[in-house]
Amino acid sequence: MISQGLDLSLKQELKINAQLLQTMETISLSTEELREKIRREAESNPALLVHDPSTSYDAIASEYRRATDRRESYSDDQPFSKDDGEESNWMEGMIASGETLQQHLLAELGLMVLDDSVRRTAETLITSLDRNGFFHSDPETLVRESDRRFVPQAVEAIQGMEPEGVGARDWRESLVIQAKAKGMKGRELLLFRTLVNEELENLRSGKTDQAAKDLCTDRQEVEALYAFLKTLTPFPGRRYGYEYEAYIIPELSIKKEDGHLVMRLNRNALPIVEIDPEYRDLAGEYRKDGSKEAKAAEKFIKERISSASSLISQLEIRADTLERTGAVLMDRQRDFFLYGPLHLKGLTMQEVASEIGVHEATVSRIAASKYIDTDWGIYPIRSLFSSKVESSDGANYSKNAVKEMVRTIIMENATGKPLSDQKISDILAERGIKAARRTVSKYRHELDIDSSFSRDH
16 A cells, blocks of 8 residues: 555655646747747647637738838948948848848758857847847846856857857948958958948048047048948848748737736737537546547547646746736836836846746746837846946946946946946946946947957057
8 A cells, every 4th residue: 555655655755756847848838939849739639729820820920020121221221331222232232042040040050160158149149039030138037047147159150250240239330240250350440430420421521521520630540440341341231031030929028008008918929729529528428438449539539628728828828927027027127118128127037036926947937039119229138137336326227227337337338438447337326326347347348349458449
């Protein structure tokens, strides 16, 4: 009896653990991965009924992309020409084979000699690039927490790939990456970076002398840099087809409506899943039969119904956890949703987990590979979590917000002399934000901004 009791207990525990693991896996899946899981289940389980929305997923994705199109206008944002003919010629050079940017980069990654962890991280980051070849948020927010230490190496690998300029945060950084790839360095690279970030309006308006004055150089050098800039491509990823973007449909939406924030769960992103009632009735008929064959058939049907019930339960838990996480984010990141990215506050997954009564790992899984639609664009849910940087008045800022402050301080420096990391730290302190010199240095490196010594030579 003792042996049988232990055996029963062990079997129950294994079953519970298996169900828990399946639930955690389902929670972690992105929309497209979960749709594929549901499709496979439906093919192998006759007890499962799957109803797609009246409009196909591809059509929904395409319509959503058109409705929320925030892509940059090439003719408006391109820094080097207002000639529509140049845009037409460049667009004609797009690859017609249909190969996507992700497919091209992943194939290139396969030829590189990299540590397995760095390779895995790079694969994740590549699939997160938008149609321009850019990251839509800090790369660290796009990977699992355990992989964040491999992000610098992974980003470096991606930025070394063809086409030159991919793996940037925006088109300005992309132009600088392209300049580096073509051998520009030292003082020349510094001038080029400053020109791209600060002087394009002057150059587009024909104010070359003013740009030269701002850059503390002569007109001839500015003209040479500007001529070089015209040979580069602001949006390198657009040379390739782009399928992945069409499949990024946010599962949550938090937007301002009539002065109030409103959260919605996008239930059209996934099909409706239920148990076939006829299949359930069939089990009852076999139960009445009583024959050996009928019992075997009834057992099979019960197993299929149990499997379908398990999947439905997993989907319900996933949706509930996502919705509860979204509710906490709407409350804790209220200023971000109302006023924009610079108002993102420090918030940890542990804090959210405590509020909704789950383990931190569950929040990490629910934030993985899922997106949220806001008035400021579509963001990975993971990007709304960031370590805190407290100010002297008790307010807290996210790491990303402080990084943007560091960028602004450096770019708006009008002293004529590059600011040291310690000086930037002092300026932040004057604003009530505590950030040690080493922290400033780290942020500056993540922003791809050279040290004051390099900026001065």
